Amino acid sequence: MRRAAIIGTGAIAAAHAEALRAAGGRVELVAVVDVDAGRATAFAEEWGVPRTHPTPAALLDAEDLDLVHICTPPRSHVPLALECLAGNVNVLVEKPPALSLSEIDMLIAAERGSTGRVATVFQHRFGPAAIRLRRLVSEGVLGRSFVAKCDTLWYRGDAYFDVPWRGTWESEGGGPTMGHGIHQFDLLLSILGPWQEIRAVAVRQARDVQTEDVSLALVTFADGTVASVINSLLSPRETSQLRFDFERATVEVEHLYGYTDAHWTITPAPGHDEVVAAWRGEQALVVSGHRCQLTALLDALDSGETPPVTLADTRNTMEFIAALYASAFTGAVVKAGEIGPDSPFYATMEGIGAPWADPR
Numbered sequence: 001m002r003r004a005a006i007i008g009t010g011a012i013a014a015a016h017a018e019a020l021r022a023a024g025g026r027v028e029l030v031a032v033v034d035v036d037a038g039r040a041t042a043f044a045e046e047w048g049v050p051r052t053h054p055t056p057a058a059l060l061d062a063e064d065l066d067l068v069h070i071c072t073p074p075r076s077h078v079p080l081a082l083e084c085l086a087g088n089v090n091v092l093v094e095k096p097p098a099l100s101l102s103e104i105d106m107l108i109a110a111e112r113g114s115t116g117r118v119a120t121v122f123q124h125r126f127g128p129a130a131i132r133l134r135r136l137v138s139e140g141v142l143g144r145s146f147v148a149k150c151d152t153l154w155y156r157g158d159a160y161f162d163v164p165w166r167g168t169w170e171s172e173g174g175g176p177t178m179g180h181g182i183h184q185f186d187l188l189l190s191i192l193g194p195w196q197e198i199r200a201v202a203v204r205q206a207r208d209v210q211t212e213d214v215s216l217a218l219v220t221f222a223d224g225t226v227a228s229v230i231n232s233l234l235s236p237r238e239t240s241q242l243r244f245d246f247e248r249a250t251v252e253v254e255h256l257y258g259y260t261d262a263h264w265t266i267t268p269a270p271g272h273d274e275v276v277a278a279w280r281g282e283q284a285l286v287v288s289g290h291r292c293q294l295t296a297l298l299d300a301l302d303s304g305e306t307p308p309v310t311l312a313d314t315r316n317t318m319e320f321i322a323a324l325y326a327s328a329f330t331g332a333v334v335k336a337g338e339i340g341p342d343s344p345f346y347a348t349m350e351g352i353g354a355p356w357a358d359p360r
Contacts, residue, residue: 002027002301003065007056007080009034009043012094014068017047019290026298029066033059056080060087066301070094073165073246074172074179078103083116090307092297094121095182096321097314099173101339102347104318108311117295119307120314124187125290126296129264133251133280134191141278143247148227150223151244152181152189153235158207160233167209169350175211177202177321181231184240186317188229192243194222195320197335202328204356206234212354216322217324231325248272251279258287300359 002026004020006013013032020029031051034040037126038053053059059068060083066085070077072091078098084091085107097120098104107118124130136142154176165171172179189195197220202212217229243252253259266279286292293308300307323334326345329352345351 001025002067002298003030003063004028004067004069005033005059005063005065006049006069007033007059008042008070008076009036009039010071010073013043013069013071015290016071016092016294017043017049019294020069021047022291022300023294027294030065031059031063035284056083060084060089065089067092067297074099075165075170078107081107081118082110085110085116085118088115090116090301091118092121092294092307093118095251096173096318097121098318100346100348101315101318101322102341104311104315108315111311114297117218117307118311118314119293120309120311121290121293122183122186122190122309122314122317123290123293124183124259124288125190125309126292127259128284128286128292129253129259129261130187130191130288132272136275136278137191137246140300141275142244142249142251143272145221145225145244147190147245148188148192148225148243150181150185150227151186152176152240153230153232154180154238154240155236156180156207156233161207161209167207167211169210169348172211174321174325174349175202175204175213175215176198176231176233177212177215177324178232181215181229182317182321185229185231185241185314185320188227188242189317189320190313192221192225193226194316196220196222196335198320198323198327199333200324200327202325202354204354209355212328215324215328217327249275249320250286257296258289260285260287322346322349322351326351329353329355 033053033160044052067090069079081091161167198218202215207213219227241254248269253264255263261283268275297307322339322345327334
């Protein structure tokens with residue numbers, strides 16, 4: 001029986017508590033922390049958590065923990081993860097795990113000196129259909145990859161940004177590229193592998209925020225695949241869509257916040273009906289979500305392996321975001337590996353500054 005705690009008891013914490021409860025006898029949620037003591041107490045009562053602590057330091061001092069779930073606003077993710085690593089405790093941190101590439105590299109350095117490990121919540125990697133698709137790609141069943149698209153078309157009205165930490169570079173690190181579309185294009189990257197270069201635009205169309213409310217990128221991958229990536233918070237008909245056009249089939253998924261196998265379709269190219277049988281051989285009703293990722297994390301801890309998604313995996317996705325903003329704000333094509341410590345987009349996703357006035 002492993003022992004876990006949650007820091008931050010806002011809305012997303014319930015998904016973590018549910019995943020922990022669903023894990024049955026493998027892990028116990030023993031404590032929670034929140035800056036609002038009343039909210040922490042209410043959360044503990046709702047989920048049957050035996051203890052609350054006033055601060056992360058008090059939590060780490062009082063509890064013998066295997067895993068800490070960080071569910072706070074984005075700006076605090078790295079400081080809290082560093083505190084846990086200093087105590088040699090494993091961390092599962094919500095997205096975005098950091099506000100910049102420099103912060104990710106800070107975590108990587110801290111992890112080297114700790115027995116704890118940091119995993120990022122990118123739960124859509126762990127749905128059965130995504131796992132199957134990665135396997136079929138690696139086995140060459142679908143042939144070469146040619147074209148892909150990744151759309152996160154969501155809607156967030158003005159009231160959503162009344163929360164003080166939303167819509168700012170300092171607190172969120174970016175707009176829908178950082179906080180919303182990240183789940184979909186992280187899944188895209190996990191399937192297509194290394195990306196090579198990005199051409200992008202980012203605009204602030206309608207919301208009174210510092211960050212973008214829409215971004216679009218054209219991406220070339222190392223294997224030659226070309227893809228489009230759209231991230232929007234202005235789309236009344238909300239959808240999350242990915243499409244992969246391979247040599248022998250088109251594979252698609254449309255969902256909103258989580259998929260099952262039923263959300264996926266496969267269309268074979270003429271003469272390649274065999275790929276349909278390969279795809280449909282294993283169907284599941286499991287919803288991609290925190291429960292799937294937590295199961296994989298616990299399996300890794302039990303076997304002594306590094307929990308997924310590693311900081312190296314996370315850095316690839318965060319570099320993609322930094323390159324998108326760099327391309328959008330400079331008008332240049334940005335290649336993988338270009339954004340180092342000497343780039344303004346290394347220390348902050350805002351880089352040289354967004355090309356619109358700052359309303360805050």
